[in-house]
Amino acid sequence: xxxxxxxxxxxxxxxxxxxxxxxxxxxxxxxxxxxxxxxxxxxxxxxxxxxxxxxxxxxxxxxxxxxxxxxxxxxxxxxxxxxxxxxxxxxxxxxxxxxxxxxxxxxxxxxxxxxxxxxxxxxxxxxxxxxxxxxxxxxxxxxxxxxxxxxxxxxxxxxxxxxxxxxxxxxxxxxxxxxxxxxxxxxxxxxxxxxxxxxxxxxxxxxxxxxxxxxxxxxxxxxxxxxxxxxxxxxxxxxxxxxxxxxxxxxxxxxxxxxxxxxxxxxxxxxxxxxxxxxxxxxxxxxxxxxxxxxxxxxxxxxxxxxxxxxxxxxxx
Amino acid sequence: xxxxxxxxxxxxxxxxxxxxxxxxxxxxxxxxxxxxxxxxxxxxxxxxxxxxxxxxxxxxxxxxxxxxxxxxxxxxxxxxxxxxxxxxxxxxxxxxxxxxxxxxxxxxxxxxxxxxxxxxxxxxxxxxxxxxxxxxxxxxxxxxxxxxxxxxxxxxxxxxxxxxxxxxxxxxxxxxxxxxxxxxxxxxxxxxxxxxxxxxxxxxxxxxxxxxxxxxxxxxxxxxxxxxxxxxxxxxxxxxxxxxxxxxxxxxxxxxxxxxxxxxxxxxxxxxxxxxxxxxxx
Numbered sequence: 001x002x003x004x005x006x007x008x009x010x011x012x013x014x015x016x017x018x019x020x021x022x023x024x025x026x027x028x029x030x031x032x033x034x035x036x037x038x039x040x041x042x043x044x045x046x047x048x049x050x051x052x053x054x055x056x057x058x059x060x061x062x063x064x065x066x067x068x069x070x071x072x073x074x075x076x077x078x079x080x081x082x083x084x085x086x087x088x089x090x091x092x093x094x095x096x097x098x099x100x101x102x103x104x105x106x107x108x109x110x111x112x113x114x115x116x117x118x119x120x121x122x123x124x125x126x127x128x129x130x131x132x133x134x135x136x137x138x139x140x141x142x143x144x145x146x147x148x149x150x151x152x153x154x155x156x157x158x159x160x161x162x163x164x165x166x167x168x169x170x171x172x173x174x175x176x177x178x179x180x181x182x183x184x185x186x187x188x189x190x191x192x193x194x195x196x197x198x199x200x201x202x203x204x205x206x207x208x209x210x211x212x213x214x215x216x217x218x219x220x221x222x223x224x225x226x227x228x229x230x231x232x233x234x235x236x237x238x239x240x241x242x243x244x245x246x247x248x249x250x251x252x253x254x255x256x257x258x259x260x261x262x263x264x265x266x267x268x269x270x271x272x273x274x275x276x277x278x279x280x281x282x283x284x285x286x287x288x289x290x291x292x293x294x295x296x297x298x299x300x301x302x303x304x305x306x307x308x309x310x311x312x313x314x315x316x317x
Numbered sequence: 318x319x320x321x322x323x324x325x326x327x328x329x330x331x332x333x334x335x336x337x338x339x340x341x342x343x344x345x346x347x348x349x350x351x352x353x354x355x356x357x358x359x360x361x362x363x364x365x366x367x368x369x370x371x372x373x374x375x376x377x378x379x380x381x382x383x384x385x386x387x388x389x390x391x392x393x394x395x396x397x398x399x400x401x402x403x404x405x406x407x408x409x410x411x412x413x414x415x416x417x418x419x420x421x422x423x424x425x426x427x428x429x430x431x432x433x434x435x436x437x438x439x440x441x442x443x444x445x446x447x448x449x450x451x452x453x454x455x456x457x458x459x460x461x462x463x464x465x466x467x468x469x470x471x472x473x474x475x476x477x478x479x480x481x482x483x484x485x486x487x488x489x490x491x492x493x494x495x496x497x498x499x500x501x502x503x504x505x506x507x508x509x510x511x512x513x514x515x516x517x518x519x520x521x522x523x524x525x526x527x528x529x530x531x532x533x534x535x536x537x538x539x540x541x542x543x544x545x546x547x548x549x550x551x552x553x554x555x556x557x558x559x560x561x562x563x564x565x566x567x568x569x570x571x572x573x574x575x576x577x578x579x580x581x582x583x584x585x586x587x588x589x590x591x592x593x594x595x596x597x598x599x
Contacts, residue, residue, distance in 0.1 A: 032502065036417035037429070039410045040473055047448070047470035048436055054447035119338050122331060127338040134346040140582040141349065142531040144550045145571035149352045152564055160351065160368045189345065197589070252442045252534065272442045279446045280538065292443025299438035307431065 052296070058289035065283040081290040090266065091274070091291070098249065098270040099298075101180055105248035108188040110241060113195025118225075120200045132197075139193035147257035150186040173259055176267040183254050183268070191247060195240045202236035203229060242306045249299060252276070271295050352575070355568035356380065363565045379565035383573060386566075388545060389552055396549040397577070399461055400529045403468045404522045410469075411476035411521065412484075412514060416506065418477070419484045420492070436474035441467075445538050452539055459543035464535050472525035479524075483517025484510070516588045523582065523589055530578055549574050 059081055066072040085091050116135070120128050141149075154161050156171040172182045206229055214224045252272040255262065262269040262277065269277075271291055279288025355363055357375040362368075383389060418426055418433075448467055449458075457463040487510060495505040533550030540546045553574060556566035582589070 030423065033417035033421035033423050033426075036413040040414035040477065043410065043466075043470050044436060044473060047451075047466055048439060048444075048474075051444045051447035051451060052439060054450070055444060058446065116338075116341060119334055119341070122334040123338045124331075124335065127335040127342070130342040131338045131345070134342040136582050136586060137349050137579065138345050140527070140578040141575050142527070142550070142578060144531060144533055144553060145352070145574050146348070148553070148567050148571055149348045152355065152568065153348055153351055155564075157366055158364055158368055158564060160370065163368060189348065246437055250440045250442065253531065272440055275440075275443050276445065276534070285446050289443070289446055292440055292446070295440045295443060296438065299440070300435065303435055303438055307434070 055289045055292050055296075058286050059293045061286050063284075063286040063289070068283070068285065077286070081286045082294075085287060085290050085294070090269075094266075094269045094271055094274045095294075097180075097268075098272075101184070101270060102245070102249040102251070104184055105187045105191070105251070106241065106244045108184060109191045109195055109244050109248070110237075112188055113192040113240070114199055114237075116192065116196045117199035117203060120196070121203050135193035135196055138189050139197075141190060143190065143253035144257055146186055146190050147254050150182065150189070151258050154182055174264065176263065179259050179263050179268045183251075183258050186254055186258065187248060187251060191244065195244065198236060198240050199233065202233050206232050238306070238309060242302070245302055246299060249295070249302075349575070352568050352571050355564060356572045358565065360565055363568075379569035380573070382563070382566050383552075383569045386552060386555065388547075391545060392547050392549050392552040393573070395461060395546060396530060396574075399464045399468070399548065400526050402461075402465045403472060403529045404526050406465075406469050407472045407476050407525045408518045408522055411473055411480050412511065412518060413506075414473070414477045415480035415484045415514075416510065419481050420489075433474045433477050437478070439471075441471050442534055445534060448535075449538055457539075459540055459546055461546055463539040464529075464532065464548065467535055468525070468529040468532060472528055475524055476521045479521045480514065480517055483514045487513050519585045519588045523585055526581060527578060530574075 060077055060079070061067075062075045062077050062080075067074045116131065120131060123131075138146075151173070153159050154172045156162060156169045162168065162170055170178075173179045210228055211224060214228050219227065250272055251270060255268060255270050255273050256276075259268040262273050266274075272295065275288045275291035275295070277288075278284045278291060351370075354370070354372060356379050357377070358372045358379075359374055359376045360378060362372055362374075363379075418430055444467070452458050452463045457466070491509060491513075492505060495509055496502075500508075531550070532548070533554070536548045536551050540548075540551075544551075549570075553567065553570045556563040556570060
């Protein structure tokens with residue numbers, strides 16, 4: 001079935017569910033699904049679609065404190081905000097930092113999550129329970145508190161990590177890369193559990209007979225993983241990857257709390273925090289909106305790639 | 318037990334794996350342990366340059382400071398109120414929507430599904446700007462409604478997306494049977510389908526709960542002048558001071574803030590694990 005075209009059900013579809021055609025006899029009309037969708041569409045329309053539209057609109061306007069308070073009329077800027085944005089070296093630097101940082105977070109989260117998921121399948125109940133509980137604890141920790149705890153753990157004066165590693169009073173938040181590394185650790189810590197639990201559930205769902213057959217045929221552990229488990233896990237891996245990309249690209253709280261709003265001289269800014277600061281700290285709402293639109297477009301591109309991959313695997317939505 | 322054992326993992330190998338698992342569990346749990354420990358340490362020990370991983374004289378001073386902070390109880394209640402409202406509303410609305418997109422075939426169905434996926438991409442923080450104006454125009458600034466509504470909107474797409482698997486798992490034969498027995502579709506929906514999908518709803522609500530409970534951006538932006546409407550994360554930030562952070566207070570506040578989520582997680586843990594497996598499998 002095609003993914004985007006709003007076409008009537010494909011023939012294969014109707015063949016699968018022939019009973020569902022005569023609507024009136026089931027006590028539902030063709031309007032029933034829309035009735036069920038109404039609350040969701042109303043909420044999303046008012047609080048998501050409309051704000052996104054406004055975001056786009058603001059990004060084309062001159063919109064600062066003067067316009068907000070109603071003192072001056074808004075004026076249309078065309079692509080002015082965007083050209084200003086891309087001419088700004090700091091924006092380009094933040095954009096690059098965001099992409100690299102998000103990629104590192106996704107890679108780290110997936111690597112840790114998948115490794116631990118495999119590990120979970122090879123241990124007995126007790127260690128498995130211990131690891132599962134610890135992971136659920138990390139998952140449950142709110143981003144704000146997780147960030148503060150990690151900052152405290154790595155505190156130059158009072159933190160145990162520096163003592164343990166013999167780093168003296170090395171300040172993690174002072175240098176750009178060490179600060180990013182610290183945030184990265186926290187992000188991986190709080191987001192690997194989702195990957196671990198999901199992938200673990202996926203591995204458990206692989207039929208035992210298939211694995212036994214492969215083992216009987218003399219395949220090595222690695223070959224079984226490559227040849228049997230991994231392909232079966234692909235849809236799950238696709239889901240956790242896209243979710244990680246979405247979440248990590250939009251990291252806000254961790255950067256905001258751990259680096260004190262973007263680090264020294266904004267060295268640890270990511271797009272999300274940068275947009276927020278442009279808008280609310282500097283009252284340049286239109287620039288902040290333009291940054292938001294750029295983020296949205298990047299994530300949309302990622303989504304399109306994801307949908308295309310799904311379609312290539314022949315998955316139905 | 319699990320499949321890999323059948324594959325003949327040798328004993329030393331398994332012991333090594335178990336040691337690694339336990340070690341990882343300790344490392345992963347350590348930040349939480351340190352948080353609670355620091356919250357219980359007396360003031361002198363927290364600000365010590367030789368931190369010890371235990372304390373011989375636990376004290377509740379830090380917790381007292383947190384609770385005595387102006388209106389802390391109220392912040393807690395506000396947070397709980399907002400999160401509960403979002404969880405309940407999003408469960409019902411997402412259930413209806415998920416039913417519509419899985420049990421019916423209609424025009425624009427796939428388009429809608431793609432839209433729900435795309436909606437998850439929207440960077441929530443960037444929308445703070447238009448949402449601020451929207452809330453101002455609706456007269457919702459400084460009210461808890463200004464937190465409930467946006468979080469509801471942001472948790473819906475993921476909730477719908479996840480719930481689809483659960484709704485689809487309920488056999489169509491049940492629906493036929495209910496119809497033959499003379500039940501209206503609405504009756505089938507609420508008395509048969511809803512209870513069956515409930516585990517999925519629980520798994521999904523974890524995500525809405527966490528994202529709402531965690532929020533501090535909207536609270537910071539929409540509750541500007543009326544601090545009595547503030548939520549927990551804002552109370553936590555009070556202990557951050559430019560010159561000297563009150564680490565005891567921060568850790569105690571963090572502990573208080575983490576506990577409700579942990580309780581929620583432990584309650585739904587089993588359903589969450591099976592739920593994620595079920596939702597993602599198809």
